[in-house]
Amino acid sequence: MNADTALPLRVDAPVLANRSEGGANYRLRLGVAGWPGAAPGHFVMLSPGARGAALRFDPLLPRPMAVYRTLGTTASPEIEVLYKATGRGTQLLAEARVGDFVRVVGPLGIPFSLPEAGRAALLVGGGTGIASLYELAACAAARGPVVVMLGARNADDLMGCDDFAALGVEVRIATEDGSRGHRGRVTEMLEAALVGERSGEIIYACGPTPMMRRAAEIAAARGRSCQVSLENHMACGFGVCLGCAVPRADGKIALVCRDGPVFDATHVDWAGVP
Amino acid sequence: MNADTALPLRVDAPVLANRSEGGANYRLRLGVAGWPGAAPGHFVMLSPGARGAALRFDPLLPRPMAVYRTLGTTASPEIEVLYKATGRGTQLLAEARVGDFVRVVGPLGIPFSLPEAGRAALLVGGGTGIASLYELAACAAARGPVVVMLGARNADDLMGCDDFAALGVEVRIATEDGSRGHRGRVTEMLEAALVGERSGEIIYACGPTPMMRRAAEIAAARGRSCQVSLENHMACGFGVCLGCAVPRADGKIALVCRDGPVFDATHVDWAGVP
């Protein structure tokens, strides 16, 4: 079946693993019975503690999380999520133990469109946005040269670098404090990379809004096409609460969960993104 | 210092142990810096999850729990709590792991008055009420003969029997399904015990309201004095919310947390106890 058009399901998924990876980073593995598979850019809504013995309604809303990758067998599919335990919900998620259940709704959203065969791809990820790029890097690498640029505040803040490296793609790192790789912003690296380099790469960006906005500007200035995956507050994740609105360049409103999270960077009215 | 008049403190206490004891029963050990000690009948208010990484306000209120016993050293005092994970708060408490923190406010309440030296004591405990009687049994045993009668729905539901036995006091058990000891209610055992037995014992009861009420009736009919420790819903535990009211026989209102939890059974208007 085609993951791009997979219908979402709701599963109370057993926690198979939930480890700290240093800093605020955690790696969660869930058994998701009936998982239809996911394409790069798909996400799920996770309700931390929803299925603990004690019913909890605070925090109330599920958290949107990218499907970092799909694992397991067709018989017993598993998904992996890389997340940062920063606020109340993700901290609660970090407390989930093997055997606990986490409610999963997904796969959701419209995934990235992959580069045509032979076309080079430049992936730019920052903060939690890095997690949205792993499957994309894997698929793009099968079609053409891939450079992944990962940015973070500091080395601790970086997620998944080794996984990307293991894909055999070129990984460049930037940290604001210089504790690892280039000292500065990942978008500076992007800008530098586009100078003189053979043109035509397609750019993919996911991370904090200012980062994505800057990547969009750079891509436009260099005449490259750019897809971004927006991280918006969501209540439902499947187009019914109308909470995840972003203004489009044409003045209309788009729903990040239904019309995205992946957008052509030129279709977004960046000034209005919350 | 005298535990009876100890001032309560508020401590975010590290969980030293929190094990299941079969059925819904759990045994929690907390490190309580500065613990002034407690007398039999004293209780604490415990806020489950109050100090987890993720601030939780649902469930909101702390749970009243008897100080099952005081352990540790004067330098690093510990208290033990025996509890049943039945509702939302206690189920959350059951999820607390070693290293987590549980907010403790206590010691609280007016403890049991101990039997005069040489006087025999009959302790009747049911359900969660059993936990309020352990320290009492220990102290009473040092003053005269003690018989402890423990009641529960079934064998699984019983708490702390072995601890009582280890005190060297006589332990009699009643379960409603007969899965352990006498088949039936613990109050039937009490009634039987008072027939013909040498009179003058002082009776102490803690458990579900109907059980305590029945024990009070039996004691009155047999001319024995009886103290009960009421289990009432509480918000604060130290006399400020006025939530834990019970009607007294004289028509006035008493606060279980401040004027009790221990009351002379004849002072309670049983018909009005919620």
Add this chain to the structure above:
Amino acid sequence: MSDGRVDTSVNLGGVALRNPVLTASGTFGYGAEFAPFFDLTQIGGIVAKSITLEPRQGNQPARIAETAAGMLNAIGLENVGVEAFIAEKLPALAEGVVVVASVFETEIDRYAEVCKRLAGVSRVAGIEINASCPHVKSGGIEFGQRAEVLAQLVRATRRATASPLFVKLSPNVTDIREMARVCEAEGADGVSLINTLQALDVDIATRRPVLRNVLGGLSGPAIRPVALRMVWQASQAVRIPICGIGGIMNAEDAIKFLICGATAVQVGTANYLNPMAALEVAEGIEAYLRDSGLGRVTDLIGTLEVPTK
């Protein structure tokens, strides 16, 4: 009953429901979004997202935020408009799904006009008037906040439609009984309550409201005790059926509303965290009836036993 079968059907002001569980307007889209999760004919019915005469775009973001056991929203009037609702949204729903259309507008005559457009649309089993909209003429105060304005609104929409007419009340009032009585007097077939409580939250880092619209509506478990109070008060004040709404997360919550006098309930915010919530509520109510030996859900409605002081 001994054979374990129970009758969960109710008649909500002329709308026959297989069970007393509907979904709340604005929390269930136009229905089709939930088809992947369960068979919508298994619940009593759905109340669609409120619609206006023309399509509307709604507010700029941020539109939602999380609060303690609740959430805030200020979506604005975003909807596809009555024509697209009839032409595109209704046909997308499977046979047998009971649909109540929800209407809101900024002027009374526009409310009435939307009701007229819905006349004779076979898929529309009833109309719910969302009275929690700011009334431009009375300076932005909600239609449902002033008895005389509410009376005009109900009168006008009652005249405009022959379908079962329900009025969804605003909880932001001093006396919900008065508002329920007005609806009954003006010929409404039932009242739905509550809509969201007007609220505000602030980001202390930016010192800005968390919502672009500044004020938003509070929903979720946090408001359930207020909703139960209002449903019980309304049930004491009027004879028309009541649809109970507010913080229903599971069957136990829904049963509380039925006990307080609601003939049916609507599941709202819960749909976001659990797209199968409404189905689970319906199943849970049936189980409760069976366990408590009640043969019909109607045996449960309004059974709150009030202690004699």
Add this chain to the structure above:
Amino acid sequence: MSDGRVDTSVNLGGVALRNPVLTASGTFGYGAEFAPFFDLTQIGGIVAKSITLEPRQGNQPARIAETAAGMLNAIGLENVGVEAFIAEKLPALAEGVVVVASVFETEIDRYAEVCKRLAGVSRVAGIEINASCPHVKSGGIEFGQRAEVLAQLVRATRRATASPLFVKLSPNVTDIREMARVCEAEGADGVSLINTLQALDVDIATRRPVLRNVLGGLSGPAIRPVALRMVWQASQAVRIPICGIGGIMNAEDAIKFLICGATAVQVGTANYLNPMAALEVAEGIEAYLRDSGLGRVTDLIGTLEVPTK
């Protein structure tokens, strides 16, 4: 400020407070109960349990219940009465503890009489009128729910006392601004809001209300967004200072109220789960001011930045 020292003092309608944190009436007893937990002079002050002319016994149990991120209470009027308050409760408090007396009654003239009894009692820095009491004459509706009744109440109590007079508003109203304006017009020195939201919860096993009194007041984090909305609305409507109340669990919550225009805040339900909550809120506000480079808490009050639509 560079030297890290900040000025947390505020003047609340004539009452000088070392910091803007008080404790809410009915959640802090008469103060002495908290002496074991912290030095009460370290917070702005305390609002004592509401008192009546005569001692009162209050409601039969159950009086409290837990709800989602909140609690219900129906204590009734239980209190020691104004005489015992003056003779026993006030002297039990350490020097330097700022005490605001809270007054409630069933008749306006009785409210005024309690205020008179408090006249010249040196330990009483101010009086807060609890307007959330059922007014017998208007059929059990709260004094604070009808503008005319509230106006009479404020007028009568204003005449009865020269001390700083605060009116604690009921949130169970259509328009909190109107109620705040009435208080300002009648000469109140400030308004405190909010009191509890009228609510109800049900035990589905017994099909009885969880409280003996049937209805109760909802408090705790659940109501905070409603309280913030009302405080902000009131701050737009009146010039007299506002004391913000509702679901304050920590400093962040309190800061939100200050940003919304409250000159001070009251910590309520939080005192039950954390007897040191008020002290921690006061310390947290000071830390926030220091971290954000604000020299005075007054630089923070009313700084909510509203986006231009």
